[in-house]
Amino acid sequence: MISKAINAMLKEQEQHFLIPGEMVASVNEDNALAHAFLVLTKVRYSKIPVLDKDSKFKGLLSMPMITDTMLGLEQLSLAPLDELCVKDVMETDVQTIENPYDAELVMHLLVDLPFIPVVASTGEFTGIVTRREFMKALNHISHNLDNEYDIQPKA
Structure with a gap:
C-alpha cells in the first residue's frame, strides 16, 4: 500500500497523468494496414490505440x-x-483503466507498460496514462515531500 502522504501528493498531480484521447495518435480498426504503417512510421510510437468509428477502444x-x-x-x-x-x-487483450483510476494500480502497471489506455465505462477511449508523465509526478513528489509533510523515522 502506498503511504498516505505519497498517495495524497499523487492525487494532486493526477490531472497531469492523462493525455487526452484527441492528443493521442490512433488508427481505426477498419483502416488498411498500409495506412497504419504510415501512421506508426510518422509518430514513432511503439504502439498506438485502435478505435472503432464511434471512438470506442x-x-x-x-x-x-x-x-x-x-x-x-x-x-x-x-x-x-x-x-x-x-x-x-x-x-485485443489489453489492460485498460477507467478514470478516476487508482494510483497504486497505475504504478504497478507502468512497471511493464509504457502507457495504459484509459477507457470510459461506455467503452469510449478517453486517453492514455504514460510512464513518462507518472515519473514526472514521482519526481515532483521526491523533491517536495519534505516541504509538504513532516516525515520522521520511526524510533
Whole structure:
C-alpha cells in the first residue's frame, strides 16, 4: 500500500497523468494496414490505440504486428498492407483503466507498460496514462515531500 502522504501528493498531480484521447495518435480498426504503417512510421510510437468509428477502444497496434504480416518464408511482401485491416492484426487483450483510476494500480502497471489506455465505462477511449508523465509526478513528489509533510523515522 502506498503511504498516505505519497498517495495524497499523487492525487494532486493526477490531472497531469492523462493525455487526452484527441492528443493521442490512433488508427481505426477498419483502416488498411498500409495506412497504419504510415501512421506508426510518422509518430514513432511503439504502439498506438485502435478505435472503432464511434471512438470506442478496440485494442493496440504496433509496427511488429504489421511487419509480421509482410514476412514470408522466402521474401518480404507488401501485398498484405493493402489486403488486411488493422483489426486483422491488432492486439485485443489489453489492460485498460477507467478514470478516476487508482494510483497504486497505475504504478504497478507502468512497471511493464509504457502507457495504459484509459477507457470510459461506455467503452469510449478517453486517453492514455504514460510512464513518462507518472515519473514526472514521482519526481515532483521526491523533491517536495519534505516541504509538504513532516516525515520522521520511526524510533
